[in-house]
Amino acid sequence: MDSTRWRSESDEPAPSRLSPVDDRLTADAALRRVRRGEHLLYTGDFHNAKQLVGAMARRLPDPPKARTPLEAFRAERRARQLEHETLSRIVVALDRDYRLQVKRAPDVAEACRQVWGEPEADTTLVSLKTLLGMLGAAEWRRKGLEVPGLTGRLHPHYGVYLPTRTDYVELFLSVTDVKGKRVFDVGTGTGVLSFLLLQRGAASVTATDCDSRAVACARENAERLGLSKRFEVLEADLFPPGKADLVVSNPPWIPEPPKNRVDRAVFDEDNRFLLGFLDGLAEHLNPGGEGLLVLSDLAVLLGLRAPEWLDEQLARRGLRVKWKRSTPARHSKAKDRSDPLHAARSREITTLYGLVPGT
Numbered sequence: 001m002d003s004t005r006w007r008s009e010s011d012e013p014a015p016s017r018l019s020p021v022d023d024r025l026t027a028d029a030a031l032r033r034v035r036r037g038e039h040l041l042y043t044g045d046f047h048n049a050k051q052l053v054g055a056m057a058r059r060l061p062d063p064p065k066a067r068t069p070l071e072a073f074r075a076e077r078r079a080r081q082l083e084h085e086t087l088s089r090i091v092v093a094l095d096r097d098y099r100l101q102v103k104r105a106p107d108v109a110e111a112c113r114q115v116w117g118e119p120e121a122d123t124t125l126v127s128l129k130t131l132l133g134m135l136g137a138a139e140w141r142r143k144g145l146e147v148p149g150l151t152g153r154l155h156p157h158y159g160v161y162l163p164t165r166t167d168y169v170e171l172f173l174s175v176t177d178v179k180g181k182r183v184f185d186v187g188t189g190t191g192v193l194s195f196l197l198l199q200r201g202a203a204s205v206t207a208t209d210c211d212s213r214a215v216a217c218a219r220e221n222a223e224r225l226g227l228s229k230r231f232e233v234l235e236a237d238l239f240p241p242g243k244a245d246l247v248v249s250n251p252p253w254i255p256e257p258p259k260n261r262v263d264r265a266v267f268d269e270d271n272r273f274l275l276g277f278l279d280g281l282a283e284h285l286n287p288g289g290e291g292l293l294v295l296s297d298l299a300v301l302l303g304l305r306a307p308e309w310l311d312e313q314l315a316r317r318g319l320r321v322k323w324k325r326s327t328p329a330r331h332s333k334a335k336d337r338s339d340p341l342h343a344a345r346s347r348e349i350t351t352l353y354g355l356v357p358g359t
C-alpha cells in the first residue's frame, strides 16, 4: 500500500478525510466547505489554486474594532490565526520525488528538500499556504539578503527569523569595542549579530538557538562568509557553557504565548527567555565583561509590560545599564497607517542596552 506523510508547521493533525476539488470550485464554496471542517485536496491548476487561496483570504472578516492597543494586537493575532486555520485546509499532494500533483506546477522539489530532507513517503500532503511560504523562503535563500554593515550576503533558511528590520542591526554597528573579544550570541537565528561582530574584529563567537533550523542556517552562513573557524553554534536553551567578554542577544520581544514554531522568535511567554537571560548573564561574563541586549518597547506600548518593568528586573538581579542607544522603529509596519496597531508601532523605540553586573 502507498505511504502518505502529512506535513504541518503548526502540528495540526493530519486530515481525517480529503475531498478532491479542482478549478471549478469558487472561493465562496471553498470557504463554506472548510468552515464545515472539510480539508480540500486541490487537483486543478497551480495558478488557479493560488488565486483561490487569495480570494478566500480577502473574504475573511477584518478583526473587530478595539478600544486599546492590546485589544487591537490580540484581535489581529486571532484574525491571523483564523486565516491560517482556514487557508491551511486547501491541501496539495507531492509524489515520491516531491513533484507537485497539480497542472502547471512549478518545480518545488528543491524547496521541499531544504525544509524536510529527502521524501519519506510515496505521497506528501501539505497545505498550499505552507508550500507557498516554503517557495518564498527558498527564493530568499537562493538570492540572499543584504544587511547593513555586513560584508557578504546572508542566506536565510525557511522558518528562521529574517533580519529585515535593520534598526536593531544598525544599533550593533555603533558598538566599537569588540576587537579580540570572546562573544556569546544567545538566540542567534541566522547568525547575523555574530557575523557582524566577527567581521568587526571579535576573536570568536559561540552562539545558541533552540531551533534546529536556525542552528543549521547560522552554521551554513558562517561557512559562506568564511567565518566558520571562529564561529560555533549549539542547539541549546539560552546560554552556552562557560564565560565570554560580550554576551549579546536579540530576544523574542513580546511576552505572549507562541502559537507555532516560527512564533518562538517573536513571542516570549511569561518573559521566560528575557528573565532567563538576565538571571544567567552575570555568571556567563568574564571579569569586566558586558551584556548587549536589544529590546523594543512594543510590549510597553501594548500594555504588556509596565514602563519601569525592565529597570526593576535589572535591579533585582544586580545588573546596571552602563550605556544605551535607541532608535525609532523603521520597519515597514511602523509606517502603515492602515495597520490597526499603527498608533503603537509608529511610536516603537528599539534600544541596545550595555549591561554590567553591579548596582
Ligand SMILES: C[S@@+](CC[C@H](N)C(=O)[O-])C[C@H]1O[C@@H](n2cnc3c(N)ncnc32)[C@H](O)[C@@H]1O
Pocket: 161, 162, 163, 186, 187, 188, 189, 190, 191, 192, 193, 208, 209, 210, 211, 214, 236, 237, 238, 249, 250, 251, 252, 253, 264, 265, 266, 273
Ligand atoms: C528575535 S530572534 C533574533 C535572531 C537573531 N539573533 C537576530 O538578531 O536576527 C530570537 C531568536 O531566539 C531563538 N530562541 C527562542 N527561544 C530560545 C531559547 N530558549 N534558547 C535559545 N534560543 C531561543 C529563536 O529561535 C530566534 O532565532
